[in-house]
Amino acid sequence: MNIFHVLFRSSVGKKVTMAVTGFLLFGFVIGHLSGNLQIFSTPDKINAYAHFLESLGPALWVIRLGLLVIVAVHIWLAAELTIENRRARQTGYEKQITLRATLGSRYMRWSGVIVLLFIIYHLLHFTVRVTGGPEAYPTTILADGTAVRDVHSMIIIGFQNPLIAGFYLLSVGLLSWHLSHGLVSMFQSLGMKTRTWAKPLEKTVIAICVLYFIGNAAIVVAAFTGQVRIQNPQVAGFTCRTDCEVCGARNDASLAETLEQREESQS
Numbered sequence: 498m499n500i501f502h503v504l505f506r507s508s509v510g511k512k513v514t515m516a517v518t519g520f521l522l523f524g525f526v527i528g529h530l531s532g533n534l535q536i537f538s539t540p541d542k543i544n545a546y547a548h549f550l551e552s553l554g555p556a557l558w559v560i561r562l563g564l565l566v567i568v569a570v571h572i573w574l575a576a577e578l579t580i581e582n583r584r585a586r587q588t589g590y591e592k593q594i595t596l597r598a599t600l601g602s603r604y605m606r607w608s609g610v611i612v613l614l615f616i617i618y619h620l621l622h623f624t625v626r627v628t629g630g631p632e633a634y635p636t637t638i639l640a641d642g643t644a645v646r647d648v649h650s651m652i653i654i655g656f657q658n659p660l661i662a663g664f665y666l667l668s669v670g671l672l673s674w675h676l677s678h679g680l681v682s683m684f685q686s687l688g689m690k691t692r693t694w695a696k697p698l699e700k701t702v703i704a705i706c707v708l709y710f711i712g713n714a715a716i717v718v719a720a721f722t723g724q725v726r727i728q729n730p731q732v733a734g735f736t737c738r739t740d741c742e743v744c745g746a747r748n749d750a751s752l753a754e755t756l757e758q759r760e761e762s763q764s
């Protein structure tokens with residue numbers, strides 16, 4: 498029996514592979530959130546971070562391809578296990594299955610489908626950048642003079658639309674629920690959910706997923722309500738307050754001066 502058969506064809510192998518791919522995706526979303534939380538710092542932070550990722554060039558494409566393969570395997574095995582479960586139930590083999598477990602897996606499927614639709618929209622929104630006009634995707638200049646994409650403003654512009662903000666909140670809510678259920682199943686598939694550990698494990702997983710939701714929701718809500726503001730004077734709707742410490746006091750009086758200095762440093 499080869500390793501492919503063990504991991505992708507046997508029922509136990511499929512569950513373990515689902516658990517491992519799910520865990521890798523969990524790692525990605527936690528890392529992604531940590532990067533995105535930089536929106537609460539100066540705009541240069543998140544803009545430089547996005548620029549750094551972009552500058553990885555071919556390495557970034559390797560990571561993207563890896564992610565794509567992991568997502569595809571995760572979805573493929575989820576579909577296969579669902580079909581297997583259905584067949585088993587039809588033959589009356591798993592009549593003992595509880596209503597809670599059935600509902601849980603049904604919601605896992607639906608939340609998974611909505612999260613997938615969200616990811617497609619999200620990629621078009623922030624990575625391919627085609628859901629808005631050019632004004633939704635501004636550029637800026639870092640303190641060291643590097644011209645970069647203004648991801649800070651791009652995120653705020655996106656979330657100022659109530660429909661988009663609402664869709665993101667719903668999606669990260671469902672994703673957080675999906676993760677909490679998936680992580681507990683993962684520990685079960687890996688044989689780590691013993692009788693003694695089951696309760697503390699569930700509580701820890703739920704706490705992590707609630708924190709994950711709060712982190713994402715904080716970004717959406719802060720951008721929607723204006724708690725984080727656009728700091729790029731070249732963006733329409735620029736709303737920096739007087740003597741804003743974050744962006745270096747680019748108030749009306751100093752704005753022209755700042756722009757002039759930038760132009761001089763570029764030429």
Ligand code: HEM
Nearest residue numbers: 526529533547561616619623624648652669672713716717
């Ligand atoms: C408030 C929530 C989120 C914000 C503000 C956000 C922000 C961003 C931004 C700015 C990018 C583009 C990075 C760049 O090209 O410079 C991006 C890419 C991406 N995001 Fe999110 N994101 C959020 C939630 C999520 C969630 C929940 C997921 C996963 C389910 C996700 C998955 C991705 C993926 C896969 C990419 C593409 C990465 C790449 O190929 O470069 N994001 N996100």
